[in-house]
Amino acid sequence: MNAHDADSEMQLVRTWADKPGLVGWLSTTDHKRVGRRYLVTAMVFFALAGLMALVMRTQLAFPDGKLLDPDRYNQFFSMHGSVMMFLFAVPVMTAMGVYLVPLMLGSRAISFPRLNAFGYYMFLFGGITIFVAFALDAGPEAGWTAYVPLSSSDYSPGHRSDIWSQMINFTEVAALCVAAEVATQFMVTRAPGMRLDRIPLFVWAQVVTAFMVMFAMPSVMVASQFLQSDRQFGTHFFNPGEGGDPLLWQHLFWFFGHPEVYIIFIPALGMISSIVQTFARRPIFGYTAMVVAMVSIGFLSFGLWVHHMFATGLPPLGNSFYTAASMLIAIPSGVQIFCWIATLWLGRPRFATPLLFVLGFFALFVIGGLSGVMLASVPVDTQVHDTYFVVAHLHYVLIGGAVFPLIGAFYYWFPKFTGRMLSERAGKLNFWVLFVGMNLTFFPMHWLGLAGMPRRIYTWPAGLGWEWANLVATIGSYVIALGVLMFVGNVAWSLWRGEPAGTNPWDAPELEWATSSPPPPWNFTRVPVVDGRTPLWSDTPHEGLPGLRSDKREMLLTSIARAQPQARWGCPDPSIWPFLSAVALTIQFVWTIFDPWGWVWASIPMAIAMTVWFWPKKSEPSME
């Protein structure tokens, strides 16, 4: 670093500093601070939903379990599914994008810093709302899919399903905010020289996910609004007596719900690509094929939703189409798997913990994929519909396909997040405990499903031959819990005593490793310049471009295709108003659960908060 850079860094420290104290903490717009909060919050929700699963498995370990009564059990499995899908899986994946995408693109900030903070608070408040409701015995009770008529006011009186429906709105607002940020980031904030064919696969994965979120999430929002209005205003969207149709709910829900699986899975593909590339110590094999595969998975995932509805009596011709589409998606998924295997085969793999989790993913996801191909067949699906076979399948796909790569990604990027390494020894042990626990829990469920055990039952009688499999599954769930505890212990220990990481401990090739660990609030003092897909492995590294101001928060905008510098863009300062806007919208969402006039009256504070948020401040470029 030369003297000029040192001066400029001192000024950058002042320019990009957050305000002190609680107000500063709530006002921050640093994507890394917000991203870390997202990750921690999502992991807390994961742990809570996991504990619920543990209670359910305890109940099901032996016949005639009586730990939970049927009503409470309904709330437990509804909360478990809803929290895992809406408050853990999607947010944790997008949170990785919030933290990493700007760094990987060589940008100083996220595209919409205040919107990002607002989205996080909406996610947090949505989670708190549903957990408070659960604690008050008003948790959701109609499953995470909330099928009508089960969730209609006839069968779900009170406010349990209204609260579920509003939780959807909270989390979708948050997810849509991140989607808009990531898509914009991808378009115009890439490092100079980072053409479309040089973008890291993790970023491609995040942008495909962002577009999927924009196309899929409105469906569940429309559906939940229809549900709420049927319950609150007496509309008839799902009432067959007045021209409505319960299956409309299923169409709208699964038009979101199936892409949702890929919204969770595609970011994991991006994580795997980064990990495989670094630990195989060679560029990823078949980059273009990988990008095309991810984009085609994104498209195909919108043509599969009806395979969740094979048992509803839809026309057989339509079913055949969805069977074919469901099998078709195995092709781009297979392309990815073979590209990773080729990368490992041609490289010099180093079997560190992140790569172990990726290898575990291969095994688990292939098993989940195979049972998926089985379920794509209408006769098989009709036989095992609503049984534990489906529970086994979806957990192999979601835990194997998303949670394993995610934990691998934590091991991989933890040094960047915190500046310290996680323990490798504990990490490897952690992997094996989770791998064994996962298989012990979910493999017997295939058999249970084939033996006829329905899902979502609160207890089961003796003498059906389900004893050993249920007991093994319950033992496995405690092993998983042990694995999660080991992970938490490793994180806690490493934060305290972990080996300092340095800038690039894995000798990784992507831009997030070009800056210190953890990165400074402005990410990069000089704007990185990119001349290939693996810039940090380049033989002719560029020292980066100076010229962005250090006395103002500025980021560089570049052209869409070739990433040529276009403009310096003033970033907004930290502000308390995104937080206050989220508080105002939370008041509106909660108010409207009980009184529709909340839509009118609570929009006044909302409008005021957002106006102040957008009102130009003295420090902004236009005010100079």
Add this chain to the structure above:
Amino acid sequence: MKRTDEYNLAELPDYLFGAGSIGFWGGIAFMLIEGMGFVLAIGAYFYLMTYERAWPPGSPPPPLFWATTGLVLVLLSEIPNILTSRCAKRQDKAGVQLWIVVTALAGVVLIVVRAFEFHAFNVRWDQNAYGSINWALLIMHHADLVTDFYDTVVLAVMVFAKPVDGRKFSDVDDNAVFWHFIVVTWVLVYAIVYWVPRWV
């Protein structure tokens, strides 16, 4: 074309119009999201239609007068909107001040006409699924109209009350794009709510 490492970033402008700017893509994202909401609600409309022998079931098609008046006015509102956008691109502050106020006033008229349109609608939302889906489409669109109207009013106040630089002109231009979205979706919703029952 310059080589990437030959750029002096300090010499670059600090604002952009259109597809190079951040605000533009944020607007596109929100239009995609809202647009998808309309696509799905319209899908639900045609889905529910297949369950009825007659459409509308048991009532005449909705009255046209106020809805058509609104349609004509919203199309006319494109004139001040386009002029606002052109003035913004020319960085003509006086022009922007004039035309954004006219656009905002057009918004007031449109909201009033909408109130009459709602009042004249001949089926209640709780009468049957036909009523429910029609009101859903109208209210979804109305929420967008009110949001963009409010946004336009705030921008209008801003261009009078605060200094206006290239960045603000770019914001005004992005808002004009969202107004196009309001107009296009108005035409779409009008065609479906008022003419599909007359064509089927």
